Amino acid sequence: MGLNLTEKEKKDLRLNLPVNGPKVDVRYLRDILNNMGIELTDKEQMKLLKTLPVDAAGKIDFNKLMEAVKVVTGGKASIRKIQRILGSMGIDLTEKEHTELVKNLPVDADGEFYQNRLMDGVKSLKGGKVDISKLDTLLGKMGMTVSEMELQDMVKNLPIDVDGKVDMKKLVDGMKAFTGEKIDVGDIQNTLGSMGIELTEKEFLNLQKTLPVDDAGMVFQNRLLDRVKSFKGGKVNVNSMDTILENMGIKLTESEFKSLTENLPVNANGKIELDKLMDGVKALTGEEIEVSDIENVLENMGIDFTGKEHLELLKNLPIDADGKIYQNRLIDGVKSLKGGTIDVNRLATVLGHMDISLTEKELKDLSQNLPMDVDGKVTLKKVMDGVKSFSRKKVDVSDLKNLLGNMGIELTDSECSELEKTLPVDATGHVSQNRVLDGVKSLKGENLNMKFLVLYLYH
Template identity: 45%
Template sequence: MGIDLKEKEIQELKDCLPVDANGKIDLNVLVNEVKNITGEKIPTEDLKNVLKDMGIKITDKEHKKLLKTLPVSADKKVFEKALLEGVKSFKGGRVSVRDLKNVLRNTGFRLEEKEIQDLQSHLPVIEDEKIDLDTLMEAASAFTGEKVEANDLKNVLRNMGIETTEKEQLMLLKTLPISRDGKVYKKRLLNSVKPLKGKKVSVKNLNTLAKNMGIQLEKEDFQDLLNHLPIDENKMVDLNVVMDDAKAFTGEKVNVNNLSNVMRKMGLVLTDEEKQQLLKTLPIHADGKVYKNRLLKGVKALSGPRVKLRKVKSVMENMGIKLKDEELEELMSQLSTDDDRTVGLNDLMDTVSCIKGEVIDIQDFDKFLANEGIELTEEDMKELMSHLTVNGPKR
């Protein structure tokens, strides 16, 4: 049939197929069940319109970029499910606020009205009442995974190694989007606990915490995380620091067996010495891969990496910083380059900071407000976010 299924999909197929006494399956039933799992096949030239009908608008340039990430068949078609999975991690596209519910439903999120309102109140809306697709997907990921009983928050958090006061529990109950069955998503709960002052977690609970964040740390990743955390004499570490650092072990992985090729594709220029230094510090898995986020973190820690001038915009996007056309123009006019048409990464980051000013991670916005002594209702937060400029999927 020319259909490649993932292990999870194959198991899903096996679980729902009726097998006769001879251990055989009706072919028509098989074909129908496969369609249920993969969805219909969509011609590549129709993808832009299909996404538009779902509430997602992409440019012609983004359409070409998206196609490069999708498994396209010989007859120039893409399975609907593959398209939706690709869209979830795609850095491009915009969603109108009025299409928010439609987009969430089409991308597989099943949120109640209260949860949608909570999500929307934390979304930065850009011009024309639109939201960047990757920003929406990042925020919506908090409404995935396991749900817990809202009336048992103290024990739920204690099992993760996080202690809370009665006052903090009441605040959480008041502000969390609790569903009709009295439950709340664990990830969404942790997002609200993160900005609380003075929260620490024991080193022995780090793996448990990461799993509850939806992050599966392999042995190499866990050791690397431990090596870079500021652990106190009581073997405790600040909760917000752990949650930020653990994000380095999410997203796409890249093969660093040919590090020069990886750096070239990303537009980064490193000396042989810097490459060797970088490889020594990376938690490389048995298959030769490392998380792209962790790789970039390692590159930023080096003193001399350079960026190809023509790749400045994409390097910034890889680091979660989106530049408007006028900002990119101003940036390019201020950069001093060498004969190879490259610019120092540190100089680039400093210039970007001057142009954009201080940037705050969206996930840390509640913490920023709390530190400033500012308390906002859900309506106030929604109103504020509508006036903010978002630079990337998280800032």
């Protein structure tokens, strides 16, 4: 028409045109698509139907249908361009692998195929290698949008060869472990419910807003569970806790699980708030640490190991399949190790990282009795042996009155309450027996019976 518009003018025109596109009845979707030469598998059609914004009359705008079809299929490409497409994604195939891929690829009469089907074929190949430098492009073609940090985490755990390549099968297995299965956004509430996680409608809508859902209305299971871990809402049935934690990739030992359940604020219906469960797990396990960072983490705590001691430590640590370990398990491993030294001037820092709380007097007494070398350092084992003499047996603070009664010392309710306020109780509600004895001596002064005095002097 002889009209030359700028890009901005074209955009403004598109936004303001009163377009009334044709509507399509979804009941005849397969026939409509087939008549257009678009043949979808049952799986592709189900995926398409889940993403279509169908109105109350069971119809959808034709243009929106075409956009959804392109997302599901990935659009068409010529079989002659397959080598170039694979090359752009960093995929190297032998001639035999290339022939096998093409042979199993559904190509139409015009020699064209759907690109998403190509990716399905590539993922199922037993051979083939991928250039790790083009991994983000490949993941994009596979419908995966990953952050820079996620990409680094994934690459870190892949068996990459000297040429910077990884076997396709190992890459696909690594991706599955990293992302989990894809879940339809409409099935999220049922999926969480089957795990024992209950959300109100409002909580579910709030969670849904934060999820990284792709164009096909799908979300990776591991991303869903990552969001759930930090979600402020939802309740969990305590009888389903072990299943829930396992699904979230949190593997606790029998003793850790017992400790967790004993200290959770469970309501009368046997349920606990999800965020309280996650807080309890974090308090129990600490943060996750990469194996490659262990040496730096310990150095920052003030603990030095020789190369041989470091290897001995790694050999005995419960490291998971992702090459990570919980911080508290690392600390337990360090405590039981015969090696390692610390600077006495950093004693309080080291003990703090180990969740060992000493009073100022206890810390001073410990420091004065440690066998230091000429550099002011002491072995970790000597420190742990010294700490044991201050802590000894731990008692439940809720049973304080009975404990003291068995020792022959009686406190009034008021005195018992006053004593509790002064005791350094840990996160599990326990305190060392020695500190209880110190606290009673301070509280009762000279008014002690002989039985308690003997106990105190012995301690």
